[in-house]
Amino acid sequence: MxxxxxxxxxxxxxxxxxxxxxxxxxxxxxxxxxxQRTTVSIMQKEPGASIMIHGYSTRGFNIDDNKVYGPCALLPPAILQWNVGGHEDISEESVSLFHLLEPRIEMLILGTGSRTERINPKVLALLKKKGIAVEVQDTANACATFNFMMSEGRLVAAGLIPPSVNIAGIRL
Known part of the structure; x- marks a missing residue:
């Protein structure tokens, strides 16, 4: 049979x-x-097409004159809402969108709010295993570092949580 x-x-x-x-x-x-891996190719790159963070507040961020409320993920040239409430919610699942990108990012900058907070060691180990350097900072410094890295033309992404207290007095 x-x-x-x-x-x-x-x-x-x-x-x-x-x-x-x-x-x-x-x-x-x-x-x-x-x-096959999914890739994105930019056929025509406009001059000055990089993302820059112009301000932040307790409510969110001003990114290239776009008001983004709450935590966000910056994956140039995309700006996405990031579903985390605070630094304790940063998990292997919440950072998965950063290590699935192609071409692979060099560095992920995490802004943890008003002050630098510890991130779950499993999350850091996962990103290291994927070949992504991680910089954990308070949100004010994370925004400055992201802008600097973008101005250098580096492959960088950021996960930013608004600070609970408006430290620098920069308005959205």
Whole structure:
């Protein structure tokens, strides 16, 4: 019985001109997008297209004249809401969007609010394993570091949590 099924499958593959219509065909690395990494290529880069943080407050950030409320993830050229409430919510899952990027970022800057806070060692170990350097700072310094790295043209991303107290008096 097994031999008859195998012969029938082979017969249906011979009739079908395309390997994708054949039920017995197995997908290989070159056959399907699922086996390839997703990449983004910028065909035409506009001058001055980098993201810059112009201000922050207890409510959020002013990034290139866009008001972003609450924690955010900066993945140049994208600005995303980041679903963390505070530094204790930074987990392996919440940083997964940073290590899935292609081309890979060189550094992730984490702004933990009004002061520098400790991050779960498992999160730092995961990012190190993925080849991403991590800089953990208070949000004020994280914003300055991010702007400096962007001005140098480095591949950098940031996860920023607004400070609970407006230290520098910079308005949104």
């Amino acid at each position: 097994v031999q008859i099924r195998h012969i029938l499958l082979r017969a249906s593959c011979v009739v079908s001109p395309s390997p994708f219509q054949c039920r017995a065909h197995r997908l290989g690395p070159g056959d399907d997008e699922l086996y």
